[in-house]
Amino acid sequence: MSPRQRSTLVLDxxxxxxxxxxxxxxxxxxxxxxxxxxxxxxxxxxxxxVDMHDPTALVACWDADWRPAWRVELVPTYKAHRVADExxxxxxxxxxxxxxxxxxxVAIAELLxxxxxxxxxxxxxxxxxxxxxxxxxxxxxxxxxxxDRDLVQLIDAHTRVLLTVxxxxxxxxxxxxxxxxDRFGVPPDRYVDLAVLRGDPSDGLPGVxxxxxxxxxxxxxxxxxMDGILAAASAATPVRPMTPRLAGALLDNADAIGxxxxxxxxxxxxxxxxxxxxxxxxxxxxxxxAGLAARWGVQRQVADLLAALDRQTVDE
Numbered sequence: 001m002s003p004r005q006r007s008t009l010v011l012d013x014x015x016x017x018x019x020x021x022x023x024x025x026x027x028x029x030x031x032x033x034x035x036x037x038x039x040x041x042x043x044x045x046x047x048x049x050v051d052m053h054d055p056t057a058l059v060a061c062w063d064a065d066w067r068p069a070w071r072v073e074l075v076p077t078y079k080a081h082r083v084a085d086e087x088x089x090x091x092x093x094x095x096x097x098x099x100x101x102x103x104x105x106v107a108i109a110e111l112l113x114x115x116x117x118x119x120x121x122x123x124x125x126x127x128x129x130x131x132x133x134x135x136x137x138x139x140x141x142x143x144x145x146x147x148d149r150d151l152v153q154l155i156d157a158h159t160r161v162l163l164t165v166x167x168x169x170x171x172x173x174x175x176x177x178x179x180x181x182d183r184f185g186v187p188p189d190r191y192v193d194l195a196v197l198r199g200d201p202s203d204g205l206p207g208v209x210x211x212x213x214x215x216x217x218x219x220x221x222x223x224x225x226m227d228g229i230l231a232a233a234s235a236a237t238p239v240r241p242m243t244p245r246l247a248g249a250l251l252d253n254a255d256a257i258g259x260x261x262x263x264x265x266x267x268x269x270x271x272x273x274x275x276x277x278x279x280x281x282x283x284x285x286x287x288x289x290a291g292l293a294a295r296w297g298v299q300r301q302v303a304d305l306l307a308a309l310d311r312q313t314v315d316e
Contacts, residue, residue: 005141008276009055010134012127012146013119014063017042017108019147019164021101030297038104043111043301048169049162050308053143057276058309060112061130062121070124074259077204111292111302115309116284118277122270132266134276135159143174150195150203153266155180155188185217193226196260205260208253210245219246226261230254280313 020041028037050058067079112119120130128151135142135154144151147164152175155161161175173179180188197216199207211219218241223229232239233247250257293302 006056007053007141007143008057008059008134008138009049009053010131010142010144011046011049011058011060012131012144012148012151013042013060013108014066014105014127015147015164016045016145017105018101020045021098021104026100030295032295034103034296035100036104036107036296036298038101039107039111039296039298040301042108043298043305045169047301047305047308049145050305050312052169053162054312055143055279056312057118057140057278059118059120059134059276061127061134062109062119063127064121064123064125066126068124068126071263075205075256075263077206078263080204082204107292107296111289111296111298114285114289114292115302115306116282117309118273118282120273122272125267125270129267129270130272132268133270133272136268137272138276149184150191150200150264151266152180152184152188153191185213186220190220190225192261192264193220193229195264196226196257197229200264203264205264206256207260208249208257210249215241215246226257230257278313279309282309 017038021038024037024041026035026037028035028040030036030039046058067083071078072080109119120134121127122130122133128148131144131146131151132154135144135158138158140158142159143162144154144159145162145164149163151161152163155175155177157177161180163173163175165172173183175183177188180191184191184194186194194213194216195205197208197211197219198213199205219229219232222239222241223232229242230250232242233250235242235247238244238247289302293299
C-alpha cells in the first residue's frame with residue numbers, strides 16, 4: 001500500500017470549543033459537578049475531524065492574545081463589544097465569556113498537551129496569526145478548521161478551509177479557491193479587501209459607509225485590489241461600477257481603510273517552533289492524561305481520540 005498524501009489539520013481551537021460549549025447543555029458535568037460540555041464536545045469534534053480527513057499532522061492553534069494591543073491601536077473598536085463590562089476577575093480586562101467556559105478551555109489545553117499534540121500560541125498574537133503562519137510555512141497541504149470567515153484569505157493551491165457554519169459537521173463546507181469565489185464573490189486572496197469595504201460587526205470593523213457586500217465584491221472584481229479601487233476613486237472621471245458617491249465615501253475613509261486592512265490581514269511570518277510534528281512522532285504524558293480524563297469525566301472521549309490518532313499513524 002502506498003503512503004497517503006501528507007496533510008496537516010490546523011485547528012482554530014477557540015472557535016471549536018466555543019461552538020461545543022453552545023451546542024451542548026451545561027447539565028453535562030464532570031464527577032465534581034462542573035460543566036464539561038465544551039471539553040466533551042471539543043474532543044469528540046477533533047476525533048471526527050481526524051477520522052474524516054486522515055491527517056498526518058495536527059496543530060491546535062491558540063489565542064495567546066485574543067485582542068492584541070497593536071490591532072486595537074489601529075482600530076479602537078476592534079472586538080470592543082466582546083470585552084466584559086467590568087473586565088476579567090483579575091482586573092486586567094478580558095473577553096466576556098460564560099463563567100464555566102474558562103476552566104474548560106484550560107482543561108482542553110492540558111488534555112492536548114498530555115496527549116502530545118501540538119498546541120501553539122504566540123505572545124501578542126491571535127490564533128488566526130498562528131494559523132496563517134502555519135499554513136504559509138508548511139510544505140504539506142493544510143485544512144484549516146474555523147468558524148472565522150476572515151481565514152478564507154488563507155486559501156490557496158495547498159490550503160483549504162473547513163468552515164464550521166450552521167448545522168452538523170456533515171454540512172460544513174470544505175472551501176477551496178473555486179468554492180471561495182463562488183461563495184463570497186471574490187478570489188480568496190482578495191477577501192481582505194471585501195471584508196474591509198463591507199465591514200464586519202462581529203470584529204468591530206465599521207467598513208465604508210454605504211458599501212455592502214455586493215458593492216464591495218463588484219469593486220474588487222472591477223479594480224483588482226484596494227490600491228486599484230482607491231486609484232479609481234481618485235480618477236477625474238469615475239469608471240463603473242465606481243460612482244461619484246462611492247468615490248467620495250472611499251476617499252473620505254482612505255485612512256481608516258488602510259488601518260482596517262492591516263488589522264484584518266492575518267500575520268503569516270511568526271517565528272514558530274518549526275514544522276508541525278507528525279502524529280507518529282508525538283509523545284505525551286499518559287499518567288497526566290489519565291488523571292485529567294478522570295477528573296473531567298471524559299475518559300471515553302479521550303480514548304476515542306487516541307484511537308483515531310493511532311489509526312492515522314498506522315496508515316502512514
